[in-house]
Amino acid sequence: MSAVGHVPVNEHPHDDHHHEGNFFTKYIFSMDHKVIAKQYLFTALFMGIIGIAMSIFFRMQLAWPSESFKIFEIFLGKWAPGGVMSQEVYLALVTIHGTIMVFFVLTQGLSGTFSNLLIPLQIGARDMASGFMNMLSYWLFFLSCIIMLSSLFVESGAASAGWTIYPPLSALPQAIGGSGLGMTLWLVSMAIFIASSLLGSLNYIVTVINLRTKGLSMTRLPLTIWALFVTAIIGVVSFPVLLSAALMLIMDRSFGTSFFLSDIYIGGEVLHYQGGSPILFEHLFWFLGHPEVYIVILPAMGIASEILATNSRKPIFGYRAMIASILGIAFLSTIVWGHHMFVSGMNPFLGSVFTFTTLLIAIPSAVKAFNWITTIWKGNLQMNPSMLFSIGFVSTFITGGLTGLVLGDSTLDINVHDTYFVVAHFHLVMGISALYGMFAGIYHWFPKMFGRMMNKNLGYIHFWITIIGAYGVFFPMHFVGMAGLPRRYYDNTAFPYFDDLLEINVLITIFAIITALVQLVFLYNFIHSIIAGKKATANPWNSNSLEWTTPVEPIHGNWPGEIPHVYRWPYDYSKTNEKGEYVIAGQDYAPQNVPLQEGEEELNH
Amino acid sequence: MTVFLIIIVVALFAITVWQLTRIFQLSRNTNTLDSSQIANDKDNKTQGNLMLAFGIAFYIFMLYNFWSFGDRALPAASSEHGEEYDNLLLITMAVIMFVQVITQGLLHYFAFKYKGKKGQKALFFADNDKLEFVWTIIPVIVLAGLIIYGLFTWSDIMDIDEEDDPIVVELYAKQFSWIARYAGKDNVLGKANVRFIEPSNPLGIDNSDPYALDDVVTAEIHLPVDRPVLFKMRSQDVLHSAYFPHFRAQMNVVPGMITQFAFTPTVTTDAINETEYMRDKVARINEIRREKNEELVALGEEPLTDYDNFEYYLLCNKICGVAHYNMQMKVVVETEEEFNVWMAEQEEYSETLGDLIGAKKDRKSTGEELAQVEN
Known part of the structure; x- marks a missing residue:
């Protein structure tokens, strides 16, 4: 099927009988990148x-500690005797919430969905370089989801050592129940997930490098493609390291090796482990773990850049600086992992080095934020829901990113490390921001995916309540952290000292419940619009990039005739000629496949 | 207070929903004309205005947070390096809030100011080297300052000077409690290893090491004020983290190795209880507990005790198992004299050991007697 991308462009390769197929090959085991993108999206939304829901459960426990809720009894069963959440399941919920959101929702919901959808469409390719590998990648992802979810039903409980699964806690079933079969399933699921991610990423990289249409040089690529391309590279560089860590942990757990364990006395006996180091695991984990947050946020940045430019009817400001900052962030992201480990017991000198590299990463991030703000300056802003979410993205990215100055500084990290300050920081900067990027992308490319429009008014309701709610959850949470309250505490009432934080926790939980509920509006809008949304036009947002030159009804191979050629960069919005008129009379945009007009200069962006 | 907050939030939420449904209905009517689901001028106007309103509301919300939750932040540091820490934190926070206020303001204001109108022409403004240079160089300078200040403070904190004659204390972590071991008169800790652990020797102290004999094992930490203390940390099972929030001190406790952290406490427990911050805090907590007690008594349950006095504490701050949330130890900072008195009351390890050997002999003899009886 990889031949699809190489079909000579002058042929008419897609006569209907060619790819009729049955239901299974068309919708289930499809090798069409658009179908695979939808599969990723549906799976990620389901996992989301x-x-x-898990986060709402443990937020309820934090706001109303050890109170009985019918809903716990229904969903948690034996883990919530009498409707009171048990300590075991609290930690399991926290762990699986983190794992699911980081890997299964934000990684594959963004990178998986939008790489698959946008790379071929925006670079003018008929499909991915390897359709089969692409299909394999999705089905491995699906398998890893199934295994992760099945671990929730294990007798001894799901993995509960935190999403960072630091050994020895994650290695010893004696230390916590979740480190038994639950942890094994977690590791197996993640190993399959990594395989899936690698297959996908390699495919994205090869496609972007090789299958760009004529005229589409790297400096004419939409920023979405740049972001997704670099994301894939980071994934290829860092995910294998997590795989090695997971394999070593599996060996420590099951085959008696001592990579991460040493000198342990538990359950009344000394274990045989000798010479390993948990700090080694931390290094390996964060060597992926930190790039991972950029794997999550870069696609969101690319999506926001694209949508801000389109809806501002203005070129993205500083296109080359945006590319440079994506590359800068990507490079730096692989050498900052130690800032998660300032107080891990590693050599303090390393802490100094990592402080230096970490604060450096603020520079490209700041450049990006300023460029986004300048992009909307003097624009003609079209307030579509996707635009609102992109503006929201910039807002939360700044708010969340700034507190990174505290956490990235080894000195200041000493006292806020592992407190709620960290939780507030990363939820805003990578959780909420990435979710906004994902929502923006869904609202924007929905017409491309389903040939229909989402309801904008429901979109507005969704956006406003979400942004109020999300800030309501995570802004006050900084103060809980500044009060010195550690994260992953089942209950904060064990100390009278924290009693006066309870009202903040109640406030946070109420906001969290409201925010979660309003996502139902989104879900309704999403599903309803797929079935009964208004039919879309070919280019509803008057956008320049190539995906809007395809027919509304998606077809296999994307373009019915020849693949369009590219003559310009994707951001010629409101470009005027010497007379001060739009270069194409009557429209404020000049799509990439439109040749330069008479007297029009191609600017060196 | 909580109830009040809940009411406000719910009320605001209700107003939001009400307003939004109105917008929804209004736009639905116009949708008969324009049902494209693409933002029209009317949407641009409404949403642009909402952006401004949100920007202002966000400012107010931030202020509200500082105003009503600001007092929950930890009190001024009770350790020597903590002062530097607090200073650096203050500067960083000032930078953060400055940038936050400006950028959020610009973002939301621009979203309002440049909301789309038919016929409005956007400015084709693709790049400007000068501008981009300026906002690359400003973060560079500010960050350079923060990095340098931070690194100096960091090396001050982490560079442990043994010549200051710090009191050496071992912090021993296990699921789910802390044990302290003072190095005793010789100020040298005896060797220890998990392989020596017995019910009578929970820290795994090497009995053959003469340095161990004067070690003192305790269930709470007492520290003389203004004297450096060096904590050497060991864990017997999983990762823990020794977190002394009031002293701006934290270090993970890692099985298989010894980690360390040194600081000098500067404020005694008595002194911090005299501060206005702590009096307010204790009063506030007691108020909350009294309210809670009314509920508890009404339910016929055991009421909570009053929070008489603030005590420093050591927390576990690395997930370590189900009771992670309740792994703590009391820390007392007192004058040198008080400390010496307390220390004199503690039992040295050699004494414990002596008792143990005695006890073991007793057990053995009774065992033999029993065996004889059975024969």
Whole structure:
């Protein structure tokens, strides 16, 4: 099927009988990148529902400690005797919430969905370089989801050592129940997930490098493609390291090796482990773990850049600086992992080095934020829901990113490390921001995916309540952290000292419940619009990039005739000629496949 | 207070929903004309205005947070390096809030100011080297300052000077409690290893090491004020983290190795209880507990005790198992004299050991007697 991308462009390769196929090959085991993108999206949304529901459960426990809720009894069963959440399941929920949201929702919901959808469409390719590998990648992802979810039903409980699964806690079933079969399933699921992610990423990289249409040089690529391309590279560089860590942990757990364990006395006996180091695991984990947050946020940045430019009817400001900052962030992201480990017991000198590299990463991030703000300056802003979410993205990215100055500084990290300050920081900067990027992308490319429009008014309701709610959850949470309250505490009432934080926790939980509920509006809008949304036009947002030159009804191979050639960069919005008129009379945009007009200069962006 | 907050939030939420449904209905009517689901001028106007309103509301919300939750932040540091820490934190926070206020203001204001109108022409403004240079160089300078200040403070904190004659204390972590071991008169800790652990020797102290004999094992930490203390940390099972929030001190406790952290406490427990911050805090907490007690008594349950006095504490701050949330130890900072008195009351390890050997002999003899009886 990889031949699809190479079909000579002058042929008419897509006569209907060619790819009729049955239901299974068309919708289930499809090798069409658009179908695979939808499969990623549906799976990620489904996992997202579970992940968010979990967070509501443990937020309720934090606001109303050890109170009985019928809902716990229904969903948690034996883990909530009498409707009171048990300590075991609290930690399991926290762990699986983190795992699901980071990997299954934000990684594959963004990178998986939008790489698959946008790379071929925006670079003018008929499909991915390897359709089969692409299909394999999705089905491995699906398998890893199934295994992760099945771990929730294990007798001894799901993995509960935190999403960072630091050994020895994650290695010893004696230390916590979740480190038994639950942890094994977690590791197996993640190993399959990594395989899936690698297959996908390699495919994205090869496609972007090789299958760009004529005239589409790297400096004419939409920023979405740049972001997704670099994301894939980071994934290829860092995910294998997590795989090695997971394999070593599996060996420590099951085959008696001592990579991460040493000198342990537990359950009344000394274990045989000798010479390993948990700090080694931390290094390996964060060597992926930190790039991972950029794997999550870069696609969101690319999506926001594209949508801000389109809806501002203005070129993205500083296109080359945006590319440079994506590359800068990507490079730096692989050498900052140690800032998660300032107080891990590693050599303090390393802490100094990591402080230096970490604060450096603020520079490209700041450049990006300023460029986004300048992009909307003097624009003609079209307030579509996707635009609102992109503006929201910039807002939360700044708010969340700034507190990174505290956490990235080894000195200041000493006292806020592992407190709620960290939780507030990363939820805003990578959780909420990435979710906004994902929502923006869904609202924007929905017409491309389903040939229909989402309801904008429901979109507005969704946006406003979400942004109020999300800030309501995570802004006050900084103060809980500044009060010195550690994260992953089942209950904060064990100390009278924290009693006066309870009212903040109640406030946070109420906002969280409201925010979670309004996502149902989104879900309704999403599903309803797929079935009965208004039919879309070919280019509803008057956008320049190539995906809007395809027919509304998606076809296999994307373009019915020849693949369009590219003559310009994708951001010629409101470009005027010497007379001060739009270069194409009557429209404020000049699509990439439109040749330069008479007297029009191509600017060197 | 909580109830009040809940009412406000719910009320605001209700107003939001009401307003939004109105917008929804209004736009639905116009949708008969324009049902494209693409933002029209009317939407641009409404949403642009909402952006401004949100920007202002966000400012107010931030202020509200500082105003009503600001007092929950930890009190001024009770350790020597903590002062530097607090200073650096203050500067960083000032930078953060400055940038936050400006950028959020610009973002939301621009979203309002440049909301789309038919016929409005956007400015084709693709790049400007000068502008981009300026906002690359400003973060560079500010960050350079923060990095340098931070690194100096960091090396001050982490560079442990043994010549200051710090009191050496071992912090021993296990699921789910802390044990302290003072190095005793010789100020040298005896060797220890998990392989020596017995019910009578929970820290795994090497009995053959003469340095161990004067070690003192305790269930709470007492520290003389203004004297450096060096904590050497060991864990017997999983990762823990020794977190002393009031002293701006934290270090993970890692099985298989010894980690360390040194600081000098500067404020005694008595002194911090005299501060206005702590009096307010204790009063506030007691108020909350009294309210809670009314509920508890009404339910016929055991009421909570009053929070008489603030005590420093050591927390576990690395997930370590189900009771992670309740792994703590009391820390007392007192004058040198008080400390010496307390220390004199503690039992040295050699004494414990002596008792143990005695006890073991007793057990053995009774065992033999029993065996004889059975024969």
